[in-house]
Amino acid sequence: MAIELRIPTILRNYTGGAKTVEGKGSTLAELLSDVDARHGGLRDRLVDGAELRRFVNVYLNDEDVRFLGGLETPVKDGDTVTVLPAVAGGRT
Amino acid sequence: MLTLSAELQARIVAHARADHPDEACGVIAGPAGSDRPERFIPMTNAERSPTFYRFDSLEQLRVWREMDDRDEEPVVIYHSHTATGAYPSRTDVSYASEPEAHYVLVSTRDPEQAEFRSFRIVEGVVTEEDVEIIAPGGPGSGGGTRDAGGGRVPAAE
Numbered sequence: 666m667a668i669e670l671r672i673p674t675i676l677r678n679y680t681g682g683a684k685t686v687e688g689k690g691s692t693l694a695e696l697l698s699d700v701d702a703r704h705g706g707l708r709d710r711l712v713d714g715a716e717l718r719r720f721v722n723v724y725l726n727d728e729d730v731r732f733l734g735g736l737e738t739p740v741k742d743g744d745t746v747t748v749l750p751a752v753a754g755g756r757t
Numbered sequence: 758m759l760t761l762s763a764e765l766q767a768r769i770v771a772h773a774r775a776d777h778p779d780e781a782c783g784v785i786a787g788p789a790g791s792d793r794p795e796r797f798i799p800m801t802n803a804e805r806s807p808t809f810y811r812f813d814s815l816e817q818l819r820v821w822r823e824m825d826d827r828d829e830e831p832v833v834i835y836h837s838h839t840a841t842g843a844y845p846s847r848t849d850v851s852y853a854s855e856p857e858a859h860y861v862l863v864s865t866r867d868p869e870q871a872e873f874r875s876f877r878i879v880e881g882v883v884t885e886e887d888v889e890i891i892a893p894g895g896p897g898s899g900g901g902t903r904d905a906g907g908g909r910v911p912a913a914e
Contacts, residue, residue: 674830675854720852722814729814749821750854752782752800752834753811756841757848 666742668696672707673749679707693723694736696746711748712736722749759833759859759875760889761785761794770871770910772799773837773863780810781863785833786824794832794859802836809848810836833875835861843872845883853878859886871910 667687672680680686686704690696694712701708711721716735723730724747730738740746765785773781782802785794798820803813824830834855838846843862845853853860856879864872877884888908 673854675856720854722817724814724818727815727818729818731814747818749817751811751814751852752817752854753804753809753852754836754846754849755806755809756780756838756846757808 668740668742669745670696670700671745671747675750676707676710676748679704679710689742690740692736693725693730693734693738693740693746696740697736720751722751723747724749758887758889759794759861760792760891761833762891763893765794765797765833766873766890766910768797768799769835769861770863770873773839773865773871774912776802776837777865778807778839779805780807780837780839782810782812782834782836784820784831785835786827786829787832789828789830792832796829807839831855831858833859833861835863837863837865839865841866843874845876845878850878850881850883856880869912871912873908873910 667689670686670688672684672686677683686700688696688700690699697708697711711718711723717723725733725738725740726745772783775781780802783799786796786798787793800820801813801816802810804811841864843864845860845862860876860878862874862876873888875886875888877886
């Protein structure tokens with residue numbers, strides 16, 4: 666078993682076009698580091714310093730990790746982590 | 758060029774008018790790879806703001822999964838500007854992350870005439886495109902009208 670990470674179209678150039686990749690770890694931060702070891706550069710598109718970038722939404726199963734524990738959110742085998750680009754904007 | 762039915766255009770404008778003075782936002786989904794906007798999906802502006810919009814993140818997850826299951830993609834991503842023109846702002850450009858999508862902007866600052874324009878936003882570069890509105894009856898009926906970018910849509914009766 667592993668943790669499934671679902672990748673949006675815009676980031677599939679880091680995964681050779683794959684929609685999903687697998688990884689391991691006990692927190693979201695560990696999972697992203699593990700996946701980044703095989704798909705270099707992906708983590709940087711999602712994380713800025715110690716925080717998730719505001720341009721992306723990351724979900725653990727059906728929950729937005731911003732409402733869980735951010736990068737420290739615990740993850741386990743069998744979980745699905747989904748990344749979507751945030752859709753946002755404004756007038757300035 | 759964006760090709761859109763008159764009905765879908767009217768629904769976008771109606772949504773923008775209904776949420777005015779807050780910004781309205783949503784998606785029109787279509788079959789993946791078709792470039793055909795078909796399924797109108799108004800989204801909640803989680804910011805409920807006249808100056809900013811953001812898709813509600815949980816609603817977005819649900820809608821994106823549904824599109825995935827139906828082999829659809831977001832062909833149009835629309836939002837309104839309620840006090841400025843229908844042109845992507847710097848913030849709009851910085852967030853734009855769907856290079857295949859048509860980014861539709863509607864301005865509702867004029868209560869009589871909505872401004873309706875469409876753009877591609879790829880790697881920070883904004884390119885306006887023509888909007889072709891297909892009148893009821895559809896293409897081939899002779900009812901299609903071509904409306905260059907910067908189109909104005911009169912208020913509904």
